[in-house]
Amino acid sequence: MYADAEDGHGRPERGRWAAPTRRPPGPQDRPESAHWFEAIAGFAPAPAFVRDGQGRYLWVNAAYAHLYRMAPDVVIGRTVEEIDTPADAAMFRALDREVLQSGRPVRHTLSFHHPDGLPRQVTGHRFVLDAGCGPRVGGIYVDLTEHTRTLEERNVADEELHALRERSGLAVVALDLSGRVRRVSGGAARLLGSGRSALEGSWATEHLDDDGEVGTVRGIWADLVAGRTPRYSGSVVCRTASGGHRVLRTDLAVVRRHGAPDHIAAVLTALSAEFHGRPRVSPVQLRVLTSMAAGSPNTTIAAQLGLSRQALDYHLRRLGGVLDAASRPAMVARAYALGILDATAWPPRAVDAPGRS
Structure with missing residues (x-):
């Protein structure tokens, strides 16, 4: 710095450089950034x-x-x-x-x-x-x-899911949002009578019985993918690898990743034995079947449906021929085995009855 000083004769000299007075550094000399860093x-x-x-x-x-x-x-x-x-x-x-x-x-x-x-x-x-x-x-x-801890819990959940999918026999199918099969469990492959390699990569609609079901499933699928419904339960008739058919309960749920739909998980449950050429019963015959399954006698069934005794006998004969069954118990048993009646419901009802969601 510049300061006043004296020359050799005691006269002041201006503008000469004078060494600054040094003092030990103190807390006030710490740069402001050091305080910020410490905070x-x-x-x-x-x-x-x-x-x-x-x-x-x-x-x-x-x-x-x-x-x-x-x-x-x-x-x-x-x-x-x-x-x-x-x-x-x-x-x-x-x-x-x-x-x-x-x-x-x-x-x-x-x-x-x-x-x-x-x-x-x-x-x-x-x-x-x-x-x-x-x-x-x-x-x-x-x-x-x-x-x-989160990773450990996730590993445990993955192991539980793997055990549920592969060791329990549960029939599980993972499908991408376009309806193509990503992965099937061993239980699902056995249910459809096919190998995994034949199922994975195929379209879900390839395994449905008719065009009417395909159209219904497409509408349900659109609601799931769009988020209008998180899950759906219903029944479908699927083709098996041997050329037969089987009625399956299908529970569909959306699996999300980062908040957006990623794929669809389907759990399949058999509602019928495998059959070739599923019998078609009329609405009246279906009502007769459900009443018989509930244990109602012929007189009660006729009264409930407004039929004469002769008309009821006609429908019973037709049912026996359609179901290839000679008695009332055999007709009911066949109806359950073929997936016409819902084995999970009481009172008895048809598999395709409304109200399942």
Whole structure:
């Protein structure tokens, strides 16, 4: 800086350079950015600490103290032996010595326990800090505990789903949003009498019995994909690999990924034995069947349907021929075996009866 000075004769001289007076640096000389950094580090989400060579905490941020359910000022000044379990404290001491002796930072993943016994896992760096007052050990870590626990729970859920799909015999089919089969379980392949390789990659509509069912399924499918309904339950007649047919209960549900529909999961349940040429019964004959299945005598059935005894006998003879059954019990049994009557419902009703959703 410029200052007034005296010449050799005691007269003042102006404009000469004078050396500044030096004073020791104080807290007021710290750059403003250092205060900002300290504030940010104190509340950063990554746990961080500084310890001396004796394992005593000199500084920790809030995230590090939170690992131990403590406040930072409770941790600072204590040693690792006062904070951690004996086994964990010995491990941390050994890691500190390794870093101090080598002078090189180390990246690692640590598993340890809270004093209350709860397991924790972190990953990060441990390194040497030397600010002129002796070596210090610093560490910055990311807490993986919740992430690890979530992954473990997901693995368990995946294993349970795999066991349910592959080992329970449940017939499960995964289809993409266009209706193409992505994956089938062993139970689904057996139900349709086919191999997985023949089913996967095919279109779902290829396995339906007639065009009428295809049109109905397309409408339901559009509602599922558009989000107008989250699930649907109904029955369909499917073709089997041997050229026969089988009535299946089909439970469809939308599987979402990141909030958007990703694919459709279908659970199939057999409602009939495999048959070739499913008998077609008239609406009146279907009502006669449901009444017989409920145990109603002929007089009650005739009264309920408004039929004469002769008219009821005619329909019974026709039913016997259509179902290839010689008695009332045989007609009912055949109706259930062929999927005409719903084996999961009471009172008896037809598989195609409305009200299933």
